[in-house]
Every structure is written in structure tokens, then in C-alpha cells.
Amino acid sequence: MTASPTVRRRRIARELRQLRERAGMTLDVAARQLDMSKSNLSRIENAQIGIKPRDVRAALALYQVTGADAEALIEIARAAQQRGWWQNYSDVLPEWFEFYVGLEAEAAELRTYEAESVPGLLQTEAYAREIYRRTAGEEGLERKVAARLHRQNVLRRENPVRLSVVLNEAVLLRPVGGPVVMAEQLVHMSKAAQLPNVTIQVLPFTAGGHPAMSTPYVILNFPDAADASVVYLDNLTLGLALEEADHVRGYSLLHEELCRMALDPAASLARVAEAARNFA
Numbered sequence: 001m002t003a004s005p006t007v008r009r010r011r012i013a014r015e016l017r018q019l020r021e022r023a024g025m026t027l028d029v030a031a032r033q034l035d036m037s038k039s040n041l042s043r044i045e046n047a048q049i050g051i052k053p054r055d056v057r058a059a060l061a062l063y064q065v066t067g068a069d070a071e072a073l074i075e076i077a078r079a080a081q082q083r084g085w086w087q088n089y090s091d092v093l094p095e096w097f098e099f100y101v102g103l104e105a106e107a108a109e110l111r112t113y114e115a116e117s118v119p120g121l122l123q124t125e126a127y128a129r130e131i132y133r134r135t136a137g138e139e140g141l142e143r144k145v146a147a148r149l150h151r152q153n154v155l156r157r158e159n160p161v162r163l164s165v166v167l168n169e170a171v172l173l174r175p176v177g178g179p180v181v182m183a184e185q186l187v188h189m190s191k192a193a194q195l196p197n198v199t200i201q202v203l204p205f206t207a208g209g210h211p212a213m214s215t216p217y218v219i220l221n222f223p224d225a226a227d228a229s230v231v232y233l234d235n236l237t238l239g240l241a242l243e244e245a246d247h248v249r250g251y252s253l254l255h256e257e258l259c260r261m262a263l264d265p266a267a268s269l270a271r272v273a274e275a276a277r278n279f280a
Contacts, residue, residue, distance in 0.1 A: 006102020007227055008080035012056065013047035014228070015073055019063040020045070033062050053077040089147040092140035096239040100218075100232050101151060103241075109162040109221040111255045113203075113212045117176065118185060119165055120148050121155060122192050122200075127185040130177035135236060159223075160197045166212075166258045167268075169204045172275035179279040186276035193269055201262035202271045210261055211254055219251050 020030050031041040034055070043049045051059075056077040060070045086093060086101040093101065104110065112119055117131055128148045132141055154161040175182045193200045203210065218232045231242040231251045242248070263271060 003079050003082075004102050004106035005080045005082045005084050006099060007106045007222065008076050009050050010047045010103075011227055012051060012073065012077050012080055013045050015076075016051070016056070016059055017045040019060070019065060023063045025063075030059075030062065034058055050080055051077060052081070085150060086147065089143055092143045093147060097234070099241070100234065100239055101147075103220050103230060103232070104151065104154060104161075104218075106222060106227075107154070107161050107220045108159075108223040109164070109219075111164045111219040111221075111252070112217065113166045113168075113255065113258055114171060114216050115168040115212075116171065116174070116216075118167070118171060118189060121152050121163060122165070122189050122198075123148060124181070124185050124188045125149060126177055126181045130181060134176075155192070155195060155198065160195070163198045164255070164259070165198075165200045166255070166262050167200065167202050169202055169271070172202065172272060175279065183276050183279035186272050186279065190269055190272050190276070193265070193272075199265055200268055200272070201259060201265060202268040203258060203262040204271070207261045210258060212258055217251055217254075219248065219255060 020027075023030075025033075027038050027041055027045075031038040034041065036055075040049070044051045053074050056074050057070070060066070060073060065073070084098075084102050084105060086098055086105070090098060110121075117123075118127060120128070123131070125145060128145045129141065132144045132148075136144070155163065172186065176185070189200065192198050215233065220230045220232060222229070228243060228245070229248045229252075231247050233240045233242070242251075262268065
């Protein structure tokens with residue numbers, strides 16, 4: 001699995017914040033000692049900007065971290081400076097979504113609920129093109145579609161991501177792009193569900209009200225326990241990463257509840273196949 005510089009930057013941010021707090025230093029004091037502004041140090045500790053390995057070394061010396069522990073963190077800082085493939089699409093991907101793609105690239109598990117559309121990792125090219133056309137217009141359309149298709153490599157790489165999807169039944173019925181595009185999309189989704197790492201469940205209308213009616217979400221878990229899980233929420237203009245343990249726990253319980261309310265995987269695939277036949 002290719003190390004994501006986004007995940008590495010997040011790891012360094014958390015480690016530096018914890019080391020500063022352990023050393024009993026305020027942001028003001030540490031920033032003065034490191035010859036940087038308080039705002040810059042705060043942004044580094046919140047993973048909003050990166051930090052050069054030499055500055056990490058200076059911070060570690062200030063916090064009295066030496067030896068193998070220091071060298072390991074400096075190596076992570078070097079990895080955080082590498083470019084991710086998604087940065088080649090920075091002309092069409094907003095910064096807040098680049099951050100998500102960087103997390104997704106190294107995730108070990110993704111759990112998601114979608115109310116209106118097929119998740120990006122399961123979209124066909126034609127369906128993705130229509131989604132972008134409807135939600136963002138024609139500008140940069142083909143590059144946006146190419147980036148979305150590139151993201152799907154996480155499902156078929158060595159050590160692929162485990163994907164658990166709960167779909168509102170409405171997703172199966174809305175003819176995005178017309179009947180031909182929609183039939184192709186549903187067949188594609190059925191094939192993806194045959195992968196051992198992909199589980200798709202349909203939340204039927206007959207389930208009635210449910211606890212995620214106001215919020216689609218993605219929960220990301222990572223292979224290294226040092227990288228804390230994240231809940232990611234987004235809309236047309238911004239994304240929000242929730243990293244506090246209580247948030248992750250709450251959304252994890254929510255996902256478990258939706259899985260219980262949804263059709264089981266076999267019945268869900270039968271429902272997807274039925275919807276595909278209706279569009280054929």
C-alpha cells in the first residue's frame with residue numbers, strides 16, 4: 001500500500017501537538033522558540049499546512065525527543081512531502097476534497113451511507129460524468145471524471161480497502177443520465193459487490209425513518225493504529241473531517257444501525273438486479 005502524504009502530515013501534526021503539550025509549552029512559547037508565528041504552528045498542528053523535516057528536527061530538539069524516536073518522526077515528515085497522485089488534479093479538485101482523497105488513498109476500511117447517488121468508488125464513467133455535469137457544470141469535467149475513476153484503484157490494489165456501503169433505495173430508482181446509463185451503473189455495482197472486500201446493502205423505503213436521514217457520511221479507518229479514524233462529511237462547497245473519538249464512535253454506531261435496518265447483502269443485490277432490469 002502506497003503511503004499517503006496526507007496521512008503522514010496528519011500523523012506528524014498530531015505527534016507534534018502531543019509532544020508540545022507533554023513538554024508543558026503553550027503555542028506562544030513553542031512558536032517563539034521555533035522562530036515561527038503562533039498561527040503557523042497552530043496550522044501545522046492541525047494538519048492544515050505541512051512542515052519541513054528540518055523544522056520537525058528543530059521541534060523535536062525543543063521537546064527533548066532524540067534518538068530513534070526522533071529519526072522515525074523525521075522520516076514520516078519526509079514522506080509527508082511527497083506528492084500524491086491526486087495533486088496532479090489540483091486544478092479541478094478543491095483543496096478540501098484533495099484532503100479527503102489523500103485519506104482515502106491509505107484507508108484500510110471505508111463505511112459510508114449515501115442517500116442520493118452511488119458512491120464515487122462504485123460509479124461508472126458515464127454515471128460520474130452526469131453527476132459532475134449536474135452538480136458542477138462542464139468546466140474541467142473530463143479531468144474530474146478521470147480523478148474519480150483513479151480513486152477506484154483502492155478497491156483492487158494489493159491489500160484493497162474494505163468498503164461497506166448502505167444505499168438509500170432512492171439511489172436505485174433515480175435515472176441519472178437516463179435508462180441506459182443507469183442500467184449500466186447498476187450492473188457495474190452488482191459486479192463490484194462480488195469483490196470479497198465490498199459489501200453493499202440497500203436501505204428500503206419500507207424501513208421507514210432512520211437515524212441518517214439528515215447526513216450522508218464516510219467513516220475512514222487506517223491500517224496503522226497510530227492514525228486515528230476520521231468521519232468525513234461534505235457538500236458542494238466544503239468538507240469537514242471529524243477526528244474526535246466521540247464523533248467516530250457515534251457515526252460507527254449509526255452505521256451499525258443502518259446495516260441492521262437495511263436488506264442483507266444477498267437481498268440487496270437482488271434489489272439492485274431488479275432495478276437494473278427495470279431500466280434495461
